[in-house]
Amino acid sequence: MTLQGKTKRQALTEFREAEILEAARKVFGEHGYANATVDLIAAEAGVAKGTLYLYYESKDAIFWAALTSRFREMHAQARREMQAQASVREKIRAGLRVRFAFLKSDEQFLRMYVTEFGAMCRLQGGPLQALYREAAEYVAEVLQTGVDSGELRPVNTLAAAMALMELVKGMFVMRFAGLPRHDPAFDGEQFVFELFWNGVAAR
Amino acid sequence: MTLQGKTKRQALTEFREAEILEAARKVFGEHGYANATVDLIAAEAGVAKGTLYLYYESKDAIFWAALTSRFREMHAQARREMQAQASVREKIRAGLRVRFAFLKSDEQFLRMYVTEFGAMCRLQGGPLQALYREAAEYVAEVLQTGVDSGELRPVNTLAAAMALMELVKGMFVMRFAGLPRHDPAFDGEQFVFELFWNGVAAR
DNA sequence: GTTTTTTGACTGACTGGTCAGTATTATGAC
């Protein structure tokens, strides 16, 4: 009884939390941070405004939770897939595959990631910054093994890792900038891989 | 008299306009769009709030004018320098040199460019989008001549051009993300050039 | 004196956040 009861509550609570984050991603994704109102998020989540403040202490906190939770998932999955590969080349490819799949499958997250990311970096020490750094550092680590083994030519691995992540973001910026309309069959993932790999691979 | 008067007025008007844009860049750069207030911009520009509305019809219009005027300058100068070069390789190098110099020399514009750019792309058909497209298309044009002459391997030139521009932006994102602290002597411009050039150059 | 430009106090819509009250679920006594 006790256990079942608690489970029921906890389950409900967790469900609510997920629901709120989902709603937040939708509203933030559609309207952007500034134009998204807490009332809208509450309505979308199907809860009262006050309830939101039981789960998160501010609009800002909701935003961070919504963005970072997905970012974290994406990064974790990319890391897993990368670890499962043997060569640096395949690790990079796997990382790209995961990130592209993630961003393609979740329009709202994509919008937040592409359009709000820059603005959020303004906050020195913000949660996203640490995550971004962590993600970049893992990729840099992988690249370093390639440099050490001679698979890649010497390069600033951290800068290269960041460049790669920015390239991924850049490919999706195209969608919002309406580019390129010319070639709908264009494969951004392959393009980024080739550009990056040729750019850093040993000659 | 009339002429002199008008000239004086016009001169004042133009001076005011430049002053307002300069102030706007400072305030938007420091606080971000959402946290920048029209009152702050007016104070910074040394005019009354109402005066701003004689020059621009809204906060949004001020923002656009402030961002696009600099972006336009940067693009125009890059274009000039590129045209002055003979080879595609040197054109690309020149374009990078101009953009890096611009962003390094103007902290406020850099902040707006890096942190607000994404958010602004949200507005389909916004002024920046057209500018961005135009800038990318010019670079793509240059790349195309390289492809045609065999200097570059076949590549989606528009995507490559955008990737290049995103790489530039990415190098400056590092500053805000605090990366990389490891190597202060790191030359972002050279890095981007090599990464890009190796990535798209003929094999 | 008339016209043009500038001013800055004012307005009112908007929204993040609160909290007193209500509803739901868990606990315990019998």
Add this chain to the structure above:
DNA sequence: GTCATAATACTGACCAGTCAGTCAAAAAAC
């Protein structure tokens, strides 16, 4: 099992602060 009590979760009307935009009056230009 059932009823009373406690604990927890939820609600939404409300408030206080903010800020884009206005306009009547003042200043400046002519």
